[in-house]
Amino acid sequence: MCPGGDFGFAWNPHGEYAKDIQVFVDVIGFTPLEAITCATRNGAELMRMQDRIGTLAPGKLADLVVVDGDPLRDITVLQDRSRLSVMQGGRWITRRF
Secondary structure, three states: OOOOOOOOEOOEOOOOOHHHHHHHHHHHOOOHHHHHHHHHHHHHHHOOOOOOOOOOOOOOOOOEEEEOOOOOOOHHHHHOHHHEEEEEOOEEEEOOO
């Protein structure tokens, strides 16, 4: 399974897809790690890009979200942008802490 899409809804507009991950935990019953895996590794596999994205490994693109908190204890931390730093292509885009 994979969360997300590029369509957006009134209750989950563009840029707030971390809510999808929370739905996987709260509604479907996945663990936080399973839900995050669905959004990362499974998404890469669905797009047939697992050789370039989806997991941390040498040679893959370094696009990361670094969280000030533990999403395995509280998945909603991924929705608090003040607690997220973003690295894209190995360079910091936003660095909040």
